[in-house]
Amino acid sequence: MKKLYTILCFILLTATSVVSANNLRFKHHAKAAEELTLKAPGYVVANEADTFKVSLLLKEDFSAFTDGSIEVPATTPVSAEAGWLPTSFTPNSGQWGGEQLYQAGGCAYIGLTESGLSGALTSPDVDLSKHEGNVIVTLRARKGKGNDPEAVRDWICCDMYEVNPNDPNDFRYFQRDYGNCYDEWNEYKFYYNFERRKDRNYFFQFYGYDAAAYIDDVEIKFLEPYVTAPVAKPHTNFTNDSFTANWESVEGADGYLIDLFTVGTDRYKTRTYIHRDLKVSGTSHTFTGIDTKDKAYHYVVKATKGGKISPESNKIRVQALLQPTGLSATYDNQNIKLSWNAVEGAQYYKVCVNRNHTAKSDETFIICRENFDKIGLSGSYLSPVYLDDQMEFDGVNGLPDWIAEYSLTIEGAIGLDGTAKSAYGHEVYMQSNYMNLAGSDGEITVKADLYNVDELSGAHYSPVIRLGNIADNVLTTVDSKSYRDIFDEWKSVEATLKGGKGTSVVEIAAMGGWLYIDNLEVSCKLKAGSSMSAPLLNAKIEANSVTLPMSDYLDNENITYTVTAVKEIWDAYHYSIDDLISSEPSEAYNFSIDLAGVESIIADPSTAPSDVYNLQGLKVLDAENADQINTLPAGVYITGGKKIYVK
Numbered sequence: 001m002k003k004l005y006t007i008l009c010f011i012l013l014t015a016t017s018v019v020s021a022n023n024l025r026f027k028h029h030a031k032a033a034e035e036l037t038l039k040a041p042g043y044v045v046a047n048e049a050d051t052f053k054v055s056l057l058l059k060e061d062f063s064a065f066t067d068g069s070i071e072v073p074a075t076t077p078v079s080a081e082a083g084w085l086p087t088s089f090t091p092n093s094g095q096w097g098g099e100q101l102y103q104a105g106g107c108a109y110i111g112l113t114e115s116g117l118s119g120a121l122t123s124p125d126v127d128l129s130k131h132e133g134n135v136i137v138t139l140r141a142r143k144g145k146g147n148d149p150e151a152v153r154d155w156i157c158c159d160m161y162e163v164n165p166n167d168p169n170d171f172r173y174f175q176r177d178y179g180n181c182y183d184e185w186n187e188y189k190f191y192y193n194f195e196r197r198k199d200r201n202y203f204f205q206f207y208g209y210d211a212a213a214y215i216d217d218v219e220i221k222f223l224e225p226y227v228t229a230p231v232a233k234p235h236t237n238f239t240n241d242s243f244t245a246n247w248e249s250v251e252g253a254d255g256y257l258i259d260l261f262t263v264g265t266d267r268y269k270t271r272t273y274i275h276r277d278l279k280v281s282g283t284s285h286t287f288t289g290i291d292t293k294d295k296a297y298h299y300v301v302k303a304t305k306g307g308k309i310s311p312e313s314n315k316i317r318v319q320a321l322l323q324p325t326g327l328s329a330t331y332d333n334q335n336i337k338l339s340w341n342a343v344e345g346a347q348y349y350k351v352c353v354n355r356n357h358t359a360k361s362d363e364t365f366i367i368c369r370e371n372f373d374k375i376g377l378s379g380s381y382l383s384p385v386y387l388d389d390q391m392e393f394d395g396v397n398g399l400p401d402w403i404a405e406y407s408l409t410i411e412g413a414i415g416l417d418g419t420a421k422s423a424y425g426h427e428v429y430m431q432s433n434y435m436n437l438a439g440s441d442g443e444i445t446v447k448a449d450l451y452n453v454d455e456l457s458g459a460h461y462s463p464v465i466r467l468g469n470i471a472d473n474v475l476t477t478v479d480s481k482s483y484r485d486i487f488d489e490w491k492s493v494e495a496t497l498k499g500g501k502g503t504s505v506v507e508i509a510a511m512g513g514w515l516y517i518d519n520l521e522v523s524c525k526l527k528a529g530s531s532m533s534a535p536l537l538n539a540k541i542e543a544n545s546v547t548l549p550m551s552d553y554l555d556n557e558n559i560t561y562t563v564t565a566v567k568e569i570w571d572a573y574h575y576s577i578d579d580l581i582s583s584e585p586s587e588a589y590n591f592s593i594d595l596a597g598v599e600s601i602i603a604d605p606s607t608a609p610s611d612v613y614n615l616q617g618l619k620v621l622d623a624e625n626a627d628q629i630n631t632l633p634a635g636v637y638i639t640g641g642k643k644i645y646v647k
Contacts, residue, residue, distance in 0.1 A: 054224075070214065357534070365525070372414050379409060428509065566583075
């Protein structure tokens with residue numbers, strides 16, 4: 001689960017990075033090769049006349065760029081204050097902008113900065129208020145001189161930006177298209193398919209990536225399709241030699257054309273067609289007799305109507321793994337083991353386990369429980385072991401989809417570095433998975449053992465347990481409880497919080513020092529007939545099996561799980577994941593646990609002869625006190641190698 005604060009931080013960083021000053025509009029914003037996120041072309045059109053009505057919006061041939069030549073561009077940049085070009089250089093198309101932009105004998109030369117980054121050429125704003133959806137940018141380009149021979153990529157790129165017509169500083173990146181750049185002139189067509197915002201205009205930025213570049217004969221045209229493009233949907237029924245392509249129907253279409261192809265190493269540009277313009281009907285087509293095991297395919301679909309052809313659909317990548325099969329579940333008095341057949345080519349499996357509960361009477365439902373005994377890292381209260389800035393629990397430890405910010409640990413307990421809050425104001429918290437509390441009327445109870453210490457100042461801080469609701473990607477706290485008296489010793493706390501609805505999360509927040517958490521339990525009250533689902537596991541598992549600790553609250557619960565096989569495709573430098581290849585999720589496997597049937601039950605718990613353990617393996621009573629077993633909380637316990645049930 002992607003957590004809310006991470007999303008919000010990304011949005012804020014993105015929003016503030018592009019609009020700080022007017023001259024930023026004319027800078028090439030990609031800073032390094034690995035940071036460039038490329039977008040494949042929206043579609044490819046074989047015959048534009050059969051597909052679109054074409055309207056010219058802007059044309060520029062840079063005939064006023066008379067100084068210099070292709071061999072020796074002018075040495076003085078063409079720019080004025082804040083990056084705007086004098087209109088005398090582009091009298092027929094409006095005011096352009098640029099950085100490291102030079103005249104080159106009737107064309108524009110985009111040079112490199114001293115640090116080796118490309119400059120940029122930026123078009124005037126284009127008013128698309130009367131148009132919707134499809135734009136084509138055509139130009140001629142060639143690679144410039146003096147390029148780094150070790151350059152990772154030699155590309156000519158065209159970025160589309162959205163801009164507020166009343167504020168030139170209010171703009172944002174929108175789409176990108178690109179093509180390989182060569183030593184000789186080539187013609188390029190960059191297609192953009194989009195939903196236009198009525199209160200925004202658009203401009204385009206051109207640059208060579210890892211390369212200086214010459215630009216000429218730019219045209220921006222609006223394309224009005226005769227037939228609406230279909231929406232391609234993910235493939236289904238995948239096997240090692242077949243799959244089914246799917247798409248949504250287009251109103252009025254009398255047929256469809258489907259293309260199946262592989263792509264070259266130039267990132268989706270060069271296509272090798274297995275089928276091109278294959279005539280089909282309906283909204284699906286099954287391809288057979290192809291090698292899906294070792295090759296990645298793509299398909300696009302076009303609609304036909306009265307001799308006219310739509311633009312092609314979005315592109316669907318076909319490279320998957322076989323759907324996991326053979327799911328099973330076994331359990332004993334200590335563990336639940338889930339297993340499935342290994343899938344060839346899978347690097348790991350995404351395993352999602354949920355338990356589904358319907359209250360037969362008014363009751364307390366335990367959502368999750370964790371004692372952190374399996375954290376297993378050493379450390380002391382004043383010298384903990386630091387984990388990640390954001391730790392994601394894999395679920396095996398009983399907290400699926402939970403996260404902890406500024407996390408640390410001692411043996412048998414999780415911790416939060418609250419000094420980041422007291423010193424720098426950073427939010428430091430442990431956050432639950434998303435929960436729907438409708439069945440409990442929005443009320444939830446959190447129990448935990450807490451320990452707060454600050455070696456440096458000896459100050460007392462007040463850790464907080466809070467409940468929040470998420471709406472429109474905004475988290476709002478609706479109830480909370482703080483604990484002032486927790487300092488340099490363990491204390492058991494209990495907070496009952498109200499006001500949850502829709503999507504809710506629980507947080508335990510550190511205000512300062514080091515806050516340690518143990519024996520965490522989250523529960524809610526359910527009325528008879530109310531239902532609730534709670535995750536048990538949502539994790540990456542490398543083997544084709546996983547073991548979960550048994551817990552007494554799983555007795556007579558309906559449990560279901562699915563498995564998805566996954567393979568990661570990394571870039572050449574192993575900086576980032578280029579693609580995730582995954583199977584369809586397995587068929588859901590359902591089972592229920594009957595703890596009373598696992599082993600024999602001692603009829604009279606008072607006759608227990610030995611040490612008594614809970615299902616997590618912790619001793620709860622010594623043998624000499626075993627006759628007090630009925631004083632323990634209701635549940636299942638182990639003694640003398642047998643299971644007993646305390647009502």
